[in-house]
Amino acid sequence: MSTATKSLKKQNSEFSDIDYQLKVLHNGVKDQNLDSFSTKLKETNLFPLTTTGLDIFQINMGKMCNQVCSHCHVDAGPDRKEIMSKETLQECLDAIAKSEIKTVDLTGGAPEMNPHFRWFVEEAYKLDCKVIVRCNLTIIVANKKYFDLPEFYKENEVEIVSSLPHYSEKKTDSQRGDGVFDRSIRALKMLNEVGYGIEGSGLTLNLVYNPSGAFLPPSQSGLEKQFKRKLKKDFDIEFNSLFAITNIPISRYLDYLVASENFMGYMEKLVNSYNPTAAEGVMCRNTISVGWDGYLYDCDFNQMLELKVAVADKKRQHVKDFDSQTLIDRKIIVNEHCFGCTAGAGSSCGGEIA
């Protein structure tokens, strides 16, 4: 994989077009005579896919990011200006307050680049919610205004989830950009210094592995041991858990797969690795995903494909008219990219499922 400097949108790439992506995905399954995702769900008595509750409120605070990772499903980067307004963030807080939700999961882009990020975290914390921040690490050392983020996270008992695709510099930089590994290591040391990832501190630092290429992730537990050993030995860094995540074939990763002629093989592998146990536990069943403009989706991937939640009353598709029961009663929209979450041991924002 090689990293870009501009988003697909900025490049006017056809892979920034939703209809084009959906067509490529559809053909990748149909042209190889593979079962569609809906067919697989039907065969395993999971169609239509329904919710099991509403436990996690995931907010994409914006597509702006200091990195341009080659696998990014958001197509995030410095040239993306879409960020969530304070008004929409307040609507999110109102929605959380009137629901039973106790976990708020913040993602982006780099959520910290949203000017209302700290205010929002503090407000969510006051609502007695566990706040998870999907921090790309490098943002902590990107500018002095972010240097105190570890302290801020600690004060608000934020759980940190950070991508580090590999303990080798070469593999991490090939996916996330030159110099990202070094900066990530610096940021991890800063997090360790305030107690994150240190046993007994109560401050959770989880890392995320995702493959640097057209292959599936390894078993999470074996890889976690490997990561812990290498990061401790080489950098004296500690963390809590490693989440192994599968790359979902949309946006930049789809572009990479097609350009490298790995797309058909990857789709075949995903379809043939369909695991009904993983399908039963997919995260969209207890999560709602909020886009930067306040619209609601089944997950961050459906959000990037602009597949809004399937509810009869269209105004309920927006967070300002949030209604828990309507969302709990919905049927989840599925498409061929969903095979990414059900392959092998499965994949979610918390790693393996099965």
Added chain:
Amino acid sequence: MKTYYNPDDLKKFGKIGEFQKPLADKFFSYYGDVFKEGALTEREKSLIALAVSHAVQCPYCIDAYTVDTLEKGCDEEEMMEAVHVAAAIRSGATLVHGVQMMNKTKEVSM
């Protein structure tokens, strides 16, 4: 163009049972058990398989175990070190026969 090796044939490996099912079934069952976690991890076994693939010069095996080692979380450095192990044994096996050559030379020489 016809070639002796076709990458798509790797996907058909499981079909060898069409001509002789009982033995194929035994082989695949054995094969599956061999690669399960045991005294060695699946990751270690995959690296051994990658090295052996090079020693036996099987292009199907090299493709399969390159991807498999990556999917076991190995990096390029580890993978290339495994190939060097295979190369060292192969070259060592050649060179150790040099002793036989030396013995024979001494036997027939004045």
